[in-house]
Amino acid sequence: MSDWIEITQLDEIPVLGSRVVKTDDMDIAIFRTSDDRIFAVKDACPHKQGPLSQGIVHGTSVTCPLHSWKIDLASGEALGADEGCTNVYDTKVENNMVYLRMPVD
């Protein structure tokens, strides 16, 4: 089993924006869409490890700030003609609190 980790209040993530969560071994980007859905992906673009958290969020995708690959937030897959994938993590929001679930290995 894995546990839900409390991250931050929903309001602390800008609409169509992101926050970076630093863990011991990597950065995770948490995104908020215009309809208040929350997604979490590893903060590294499949292209050249660009920080996806710094990209522009639109619909349920983010455009990487370095070379504009478009990444689907739900699957972590590159969209359009590009190929590649970054890890995604489960999230949930309860009572305005955002939770993240890390995989157990």
Add this chain to the structure above:
Amino acid sequence: MKQNLVLIGNGMAGVRTLEEVLKLEPEKYNITVFGEEPYGNYNRIMLSPVLASEKTIDEIMLNDEQWYSDNNITLHKGIKVTGINRARREVIGEDGTTAPYDRLIIATGSTPFMLPIPGADKYGVIGFRDISDVDTMLEASGKYNKAVVIGGGLLGLEAANGLMKQGMDVTVVHLMDRLMERQLDKPAAKMLQKSLESRGMKFLMEHATEEILGDERITGLRFKDGTEIKADLLVMAVGIKPNFTLGQESGLHCERGIVVNDTMQTFDPRIYAVGECVQHRGIVYGLVAPLFEQAKVAANHLVEHGIGRYEGTVTSTKLKVTGIELFSAGDFSGDEHTEEMVFQDIAGGNYKKLVVRDNKIIGAVLYGDTIDGTWYFQMMKDGTDISEFRNTVLFGQHHLGDSGHGDETRVAAMADSAEICGCNGICKGDIVNAITEKKLFTLDDVRAHTKASASCGSCTGLVESLLAHTLGGDYEDAPSKKPMCGCTDYTHDEVRSGMIQHELKTMPAVRDFFEWKTPDGCPACRNALNYYLLCAYPEEYEDDSQSRFINERAHGNIQKDGSYSVVPRMFGGLCTPSDLRAIADVADKYNVPEMKVTGGQRIDMFGIQKEDLPAMWKDLSEAGFVSGHAYGKAMRTCKTCVGDTWCRMGTQDSTGLGVKLEELTWGSWMPHKYKLAVSGCPRNCAEATIKDFGVVCVESGYELHVGGNGGIKVRVTDFLTKVETEDEVLEYCGAFSQLYREDAHYLERTAPWVERVGLKKIKKAIIDDEKNRKALHARFLISQKPAQIDPWKAHADGKNANEFAPIVIT
């Protein structure tokens, strides 16, 4: 209940209309299609390459039968519609099939015009219009040897070329004394004829056919002058006849085609018509580009969005004969009110003619080197004033400067291994392969699949030429109206003027009004809209930081490793020992790994972690620095030289004036980056003549220069005017900056903007009209009030703290 939409004519215009309808509202209609031809929808213009064995039928299929079933479309293929009952709103097929409609689209195209000469009904006499004509020709080429094509126009020559490729002995019979007289002037036509003759095509010019000889099958032709020629196959390509019988019989108003209004409706508002069978504002078209635009408009009205009018199309043509480059557009013959500019090098195989009226290109004929066809055509459509570069316009766009690639930009001649996109390392071969294998049609497709031209964009022209070159006629697909981005059908100008006219003051309001197809827009349009709103409502609009590229959101340049750079503003490049000391202290305190002097006369500190930015800015701000905006689509730097304070050649205080100009303009958000410079004399040590706004001081005053660029495509400024005082320099600078801010498209720097709108328009607004100049300057000052708040200080004081603070979990 879904309504019924019926389409008559399974061709290019009709099916494109359906595609547009499905894109907008896939669930709106039950769709039924009647097509006389027994196939799905194919790319008719590619029949010529099929005939020449350069493509196969499979390759030119646009929508196979699977597409119809995937989209729940009932396809009655091979069934000709013989009647429309408008009272009962029903379409009747020749086999008795009926289909009721709420809305009907007629797209019956046209038929080849067959000369009514004796014998025209014999076997072996055909037109060139559809797959079955191509089959007939291919079959004949296997059995017979002699082919004659009547008609030396586009279609006739493509047919003749194809038949020749199939091994036939081909003679083209033409009534006029020159080929393609509707597209070419005499010299170009002569060059074309010579080149085709050298490939083995024969011509009988100024020959009128009197009779077609033979029993059942054709054996030859007799001409009016009594001479005869042998023929086993005769292709008539003398013109097309809009196919509007059905419309006429059902009582719709028809003249030379079915008459439609700007929303593509016939006189019965339930019935739309598109394509070659219609007549719009008196014009019947015979090329695909107009039809595609018509399709877009018709679809918009069919789904009841009710926006968009079709207002006619300026067309251009190319001949799809491999190895012959030919481009023609607009009025190429001119009249007493036009001038001609001609470049002629017959031996070298090059000919260019531009027809110009009031300094605007209204027609172009290019033979041989057609690479600039798209450029001339764009200027024609935009009505660009060419007076400022008249003396070089014939030499093409590359002549206006593109980092000196010069003649190497001739795509056709390039090797497959030649690098086209320097940013992404993409070669010509990669692009050509992607275009052919993945069936790419547009620049955006190529960008998505190969990344070529997706970065700095300097190779866009080359990629477009490659597309045009690889696709031949297909490329006319490109719409003449370029939408802002994939999220909308509207252009920058339409959105911008509509936004002001309808007082739309928020991004959702704009997106709603202009029917955005995506909920939040995309990075391209969000950033553009944010800027347009900021420019239109400087005192009201609240900037949306999520609609800015990260550099502008974080007020630093993101580096490849995710760190940032910090460049403090140094007004006019001036600094004091204590400034330098303060920067040095900050660099020490934050362990800056590298510093350098920038090309913009300032100091750059690299490798700063994002979370350290606010604290570092705070220290800089306390030392008196503000942000240098080295990261923004904004006013950047004002480069200066020594000037008369020290320099033995200086004529004015260039450094002092530079500081004043930078104080006036700093902080201003712009359509693109915007750079200034002031040089103290014409030796021009500050490089003022490659800046967006440059000042060159002279004894008697100040020369003002605009529209320069030292970047991807070097462009020397245009001389705007000369003024006598510093105050005037400041006023002209404010006015020019504001005109650019209000008029240019987002991401269009002053250089391409000046080229697009023409210097004349800018001079008229700023030089000739004093009142307007003062008004522009005043508006610039108003917009500067909220803009000149140092973003670094604001963030150091806690604004958007979320942006910079990571959440740490362990």
